[in-house]
Amino acid sequence: MASRPRVRLDPQDRRAQLIALGLQILSARPASQVAVDDIAEAAGISRGLLFHYFSSKREFHLAVVQAAADELLTATDPDDTLPALEQLRLGLEAFVSFIERKHELYVALVRGSAGADPDLHAIFEDHRDKVAGRVCRVLGDAGGRPEVRTAVRGWLAFCEETVLHWMAHRTMRRQQLVMLCEQVVVAAVAAVLPPEDLPAWYREQAAAVAAAVPADAAARD
Amino acid sequence: MASRPRVRLDPQDRRAQLIALGLQILSARPASQVAVDDIAEAAGISRGLLFHYFSSKREFHLAVVQAAADELLTATDPDDTLPALEQLRLGLEAFVSFIERKHELYVALVRGSAGADPDLHAIFEDHRDKVAGRVCRVLGDAGGRPEVRTAVRGWLAFCEETVLHWMAHRTMRRQQLVMLCEQVVVAAVAAVLPPEDLPAWYREQAAAVAAAVPADAAARD
DNA sequence: CCGCGTTGTTGAGCTCGGTTCAGTACTCCC
DNA sequence: GGGAGTACTGAACCGAGCTCAACAACGCGG
Incomplete structure (x- = not known):
């Protein structure tokens, strides 16, 4: 799958997007059953970026x-x-x-x-x-x-x-x-x-x- | 550290020991912060044996x-x-x-x-x-x-x-x-x-x- | 319109821990 | 004492969290 065009957002917006997404995803299934890749893919970003905004998966969860x-x-x-x-x-x-x-x-x-x-x-x-x-x-x-x-x-x-x-x-x-x-x-x-x-x-x-x-x-x- | 002498127990006793140990350890800190090795070491057995009694860490937890x-x-x-x-x-x-x-x-x-x-x-x-x-x-x-x-x-x-x-x-x-x-x-x-x-x-x-x-x-x- | 710094973003690779399995050694019984 | 059955081991595997050096989009000055 050709990676979609790289989208650049304000850190504030990106963070808000990720948390909104987290509210959706983590409502549906427990954090232990959600891979970081799943979140990243759903957000249309790479794993690395998620760790740029949240120092760990756990902190994202928090x-x-x-x-x-x-x-x-x-x-x-x-x-x-x-x-x-x-x-x-x-x-x-x-x-x-x-x-x-x-x-x-x-x-x-x-x-x-x-x-x-x-x-x-x-x-x-x-x-x-x-x-x-x-x-x-x-x-x-x-x-x-x-x-x-x-x-x-x-x-x-x-x-x-x-x-x-x-x-x-x-x-x-x-x-x-x-x-x-x-x-x-x-x-x-x-x-x-x-x-x-x-x-x-x-x-x-x-x-x-x-x-x-x-x-x-x-x-x- | 020289490994202690191999101790052989009835499966029933071993299982009881492991669960009793689990009650102790998992009371003190959450499962996600306890490695399988920790449990095995505390029980004086190898990792492998724990998986003989419980098909996964999760099942042990259950x-x-x-x-x-x-x-x-x-x-x-x-x-x-x-x-x-x-x-x-x-x-x-x-x-x-x-x-x-x-x-x-x-x-x-x-x-x-x-x-x-x-x-x-x-x-x-x-x-x-x-x-x-x-x-x-x-x-x-x-x-x-x-x-x-x-x-x-x-x-x-x-x-x-x-x-x-x-x-x-x-x-x-x-x-x-x-x-x-x-x-x-x-x-x-x-x-x-x-x-x-x-x-x-x-x-x-x-x-x-x-x-x-x-x-x-x-x-x- | 072009360089150039800033910074949001990437993804290959590392590490750690759960899981597997082929083999070992203890014990019981004939 | 030897063979069978079974509790037990540990090296290797693999997947998921995490790191980091490089990349590319945007703004700005010339």
């Missing part, structure tokens, strides 16, 4: 995963002017939509970074911490407590797993999924805080959840 | 991860004769203890299998499904519902993340951690089931949780 995490973070960026509960719900909706559009990317790049490489894991950890930070900020003063952060982190894992399992098996209506996640965060935070430390809007929400669910049993006492 | 999953599964094996709530609590306690003893193994092998290799992922998926099955069985008839399974899967992810974050940051007392997980499973399952479908013991638990938490707010209505 850059792509970081890009995926950033993409998710901006896709779920909340509107600070809205009331807290609204921010939570919209954030959840945005997350579900993101997974619906790109769950392969999410599984392969964001969640998939958990094991394997410590640096990959660090990116994932950082991402989750940023999201947890957002949620905690919404919770107000109580969000600063370390035990609340643990609960929120757990809740994020809950949402991730629930949404992915839902995507795969469609076990309920979409709205029901969002409500499930909402109710769980209420329960999780309430479980680690004395009631007097809960934000006012939050207490009302918790009361509503509590009242709605085991209605007759609660009525007995 | 066998080790499977062993780790099995270990966790037996460590948290519940006693079917106990009441449901007791089984849940004991299972949680056992899980926390397991992580306390071997969180590196857990992170590297069980959880860490999420991304990367589809076969590794399948082992993880299978493991989580078995645990979810246990929990659903405890829930009785309601546990058969698909939406309950989604909620339970999410809850397992919640427990995993919560316990690992707790291990790293010690943000609360151990007992509080277990209670947090208990209360969240109650909330999660209650959120996807109409109250009349909840098991009786479960409704009482849910009512107790609900009553205890936002006490004054609930009292207002």
